[in-house]
Amino acid sequence: MASLVMQLLGCDVAALNTVHFSNHTGYRQFKGTRATAEEITALYEGLTQNNLTDFDVMLSGYAPSAAAVEAVGAIGMDLQRKAETNPGSFFWVLDPVMGDQGRLYVNDDVVPAYKHIIRHADLILPNQFEAEALSGIKITSLATLAEAITAIHSTYNIPHVIITSVQIPTLAANTLTIIGSTTRSDGSPRLFRVDVPALDCYFSGTGDMFAALTVARLREAVFTAPDPALRTTKSWVSRDDVPATELPLAQSTVKVLASMHSVLERTLEVRNREMKSEAVNGEDGSEEDRRKRAHLRESKAAEVRVVRYGGLLRQPEVEFRAQEWKKEDLPAQFR
Amino acid sequence: MASLVMQLLGCDVAALNTVHFSNHTGYRQFKGTRATAEEITALYEGLTQNNLTDFDVMLSGYAPSAAAVEAVGAIGMDLQRKAETNPGSFFWVLDPVMGDQGRLYVNDDVVPAYKHIIRHADLILPNQFEAEALSGIKITSLATLAEAITAIHSTYNIPHVIITSVQIPTLAANTLTIIGSTTRSDGSPRLFRVDVPALDCYFSGTGDMFAALTVARLREAVFTAPDPALRTTKSWVSRDDVPATELPLAQSTVKVLASMHSVLERTLEVRNREMKSEAVNGEDGSEEDRRKRAHLRESKAAEVRVVRYGGLLRQPEVEFRAQEWKKEDLPAQFR
Numbered sequence: 001m002a003s004l005v006m007q008l009l010g011c012d013v014a015a016l017n018t019v020h021f022s023n024h025t026g027y028r029q030f031k032g033t034r035a036t037a038e039e040i041t042a043l044y045e046g047l048t049q050n051n052l053t054d055f056d057v058m059l060s061g062y063a064p065s066a067a068a069v070e071a072v073g074a075i076g077m078d079l080q081r082k083a084e085t086n087p088g089s090f091f092w093v094l095d096p097v098m099g100d101q102g103r104l105y106v107n108d109d110v111v112p113a114y115k116h117i118i119r120h121a122d123l124i125l126p127n128q129f130e131a132e133a134l135s136g137i138k139i140t141s142l143a144t145l146a147e148a149i150t151a152i153h154s155t156y157n158i159p160h161v162i163i164t165s166v167q168i169p170t171l172a173a174n175t176l177t178i179i180g181s182t183t184r185s186d187g188s189p190r191l192f193r194v195d196v197p198a199l200d201c202y203f204s205g206t207g208d209m210f211a212a213l214t215v216a217r218l219r220e221a222v223f224t225a226p227d228p229a230l231r232t233t234k235s236w237v238s239r240d241d242v243p244a245t246e247l248p249l250a251q252s253t254v255k256v257l258a259s260m261h262s263v264l265e266r267t268l269e270v271r272n273r274e275m276k277s278e279a280v281n282g283e284d285g286s287e288e289d290r291r292k293r294a295h296l297r298e299s300k301a302a303e304v305r306v307v308r309y310g311g312l313l314r315q316p317e318v319e320f321r322a323q324e325w326k327k328e329d330l331p332a333q334f335r
Numbered sequence: 336m337a338s339l340v341m342q343l344l345g346c347d348v349a350a351l352n353t354v355h356f357s358n359h360t361g362y363r364q365f366k367g368t369r370a371t372a373e374e375i376t377a378l379y380e381g382l383t384q385n386n387l388t389d390f391d392v393m394l395s396g397y398a399p400s401a402a403a404v405e406a407v408g409a410i411g412m413d414l415q416r417k418a419e420t421n422p423g424s425f426f427w428v429l430d431p432v433m434g435d436q437g438r439l440y441v442n443d444d445v446v447p448a449y450k451h452i453i454r455h456a457d458l459i460l461p462n463q464f465e466a467e468a469l470s471g472i473k474i475t476s477l478a479t480l481a482e483a484i485t486a487i488h489s490t491y492n493i494p495h496v497i498i499t500s501v502q503i504p505t506l507a508a509n510t511l512t513i514i515g516s517t518t519r520s521d522g523s524p525r526l527f528r529v530d531v532p533a534l535d536c537y538f539s540g541t542g543d544m545f546a547a548l549t550v551a552r553l554r555e556a557v558f559t560a561p562d563p564a565l566r567t568t569k570s571w572v573s574r575d576d577v578p579a580t581e582l583p584l585a586q587s588t589v590k591v592l593a594s595m596h597s598v599l600e601r602t603l604e605v606r607n608r609e610m611k612s613e614a615v616n617g618e619d620g621s622e623e624d625r626r627k628r629a630h631l632r633e634s635k636a637a638e639v640r641v642v643r644y645g646g647l648l649r650q651p652e653v654e655f656r657a658q659e660w661k662k663e664d665l666p667a668q669f670r
Contacts, residue, residue, distance in 0.1 A: 004339070007339055007342075007642050010642060010643070011642065012640075012642050012643075017355060020352060020355065020370075020378070021378075021381070022377075022378045022379070022380070022381025022382050022385070022387075023381055023382065023385050023387055027385045029381070029384060029385065030381050030385070031377040031380050031381030031384075032374075032377065032378055032381060033374060035355075039355075039367075039368060042357075042366040042367065043355070043356075043357045043366055043367055044357070045357070045366050046356070046357025046358055046364070046365050046366030046367060047357050047358065049364060049366075050357070050358050050364065050365070050631050050634075050635075051628075051631050051632070051635065052357075052358055052635065293386075296385050296386050297386070299385075300385075300386065300387065305347075307342050307345060307346065307348075308345070308347075
């Protein structure tokens, strides 16, 4: 998913696959293998010995063990080190894939492994659960969310954060809220939010899609920013006088969400047609068999149609808007 | 390479990677792992158990051992078997990757493994060396080439063959000649040739690119053929009255070569600019070190710019033409 999305947006991609699975795990069963830390490291050594490490951006996602997270971390750190004399020439987007909806789906030791490596990343993309795990703050309101982001900025020295899905009782049920922030020089967050209509379907791979689109769109936003010095600024951190909604991170996020919404909306249409038109699941087998067949059929029908709607990734049909946070939503110290 | 090219042409791809390498082998050094036959089989089992095997076309390429070739063969045979009651609904394109330029680059036992499985494929794409290995006929002229193709049609019952690069003394030096044939019902070949200008550079991955483009373009040609029954004919074999140059295979091949020529021509321009503009290789190290650095630099500069020129894959800038063979080029029995 991530490689193809970046390629469709015009990026040349060197893919280092950390798993080799037959299908996405939303099907609830799959076959295949996971890359070991040694295999990950060896592939990077191969790139290094062939002078193939002049990357502009690295996107790291799911890694199947704490050792694999550390191996990915070592790659990110090496690339940061190589770019040290040339600020802004390399940028690391890290998706700290650990769990969702209150449940960890990696080994316990993956959490400290991420806590160790994320301080070398430029942008991290946790979901709400992962943001809680990293910040140690339970997110129950926009105020606690702001505290969690502030803690992530300060504890790990990470300049950019996007929380990719937020579930808070006070938010509208049919809306997805995405929160982002680029730190100011005093360490305070510059918070923006984007609200988009929710689609009534579970799509697998949307996290990867968000991350991949962000790689392409953030770099584009930085390279077209009014301040030409930004692209040669370490970690692409905008000057303090740039308001939250005019951050390249905010501008990128609205474009990313527009692309996703357009493609997912079309996918949903196709999915609904398929679910209606296809043969029913049959009556044979146990109740459990029938449920399983129905789940497989639904999973396949909901596969995101990235190839078919690649044009919409580049030119989405909708437009969203980044908003400043309302003062009353902020914790007391930022009002 | 192959997955991306098919995706850029609008195909949904399930990729079963048979190797996980850091870079293509043209760099002369690489790191990574090869999939075992068991791993290949397991991935297909994963697809099967999730009802994800409703493929229209399968493209199989390099497999790293005889056992891996057999595992790939078992997948192709299973898909053919599933499609038996629905002729034309599945098509297997097989690139029998074994060697080139008179040199085998796989183990000796891979050759008999391919001889065993290719009889289940619909189209094979050997280069001249591989066609010799499969047919047992040394290709030294167009007449012996025709004999080799005829032997492949008859020995292995393969309906479609394309020889992807032909080096014969009588052919022009600055021209690449591609030969194809779809068998007639009497087993005789229907030979066409396409001549395209050669580019003065070695590009890695052009075999994969040819195969991937052929998957998309052949299916397109079959589904737009004047005879609507073709798409429901086993192996998409045209009626005997369709002349060689009007075969979907011929029409596909001219489009494939046009796409390749357009992208490679642009790649060559970019490569030449890079080779001129980039810093020289430096004088330090031994003569061997300098040569190695120069080779790595050249290899990188010649990477095919698939993402950048994806538009040209879909809409090439040039047009080629399939030609009937001249009578005097054919072996005596087909004149």
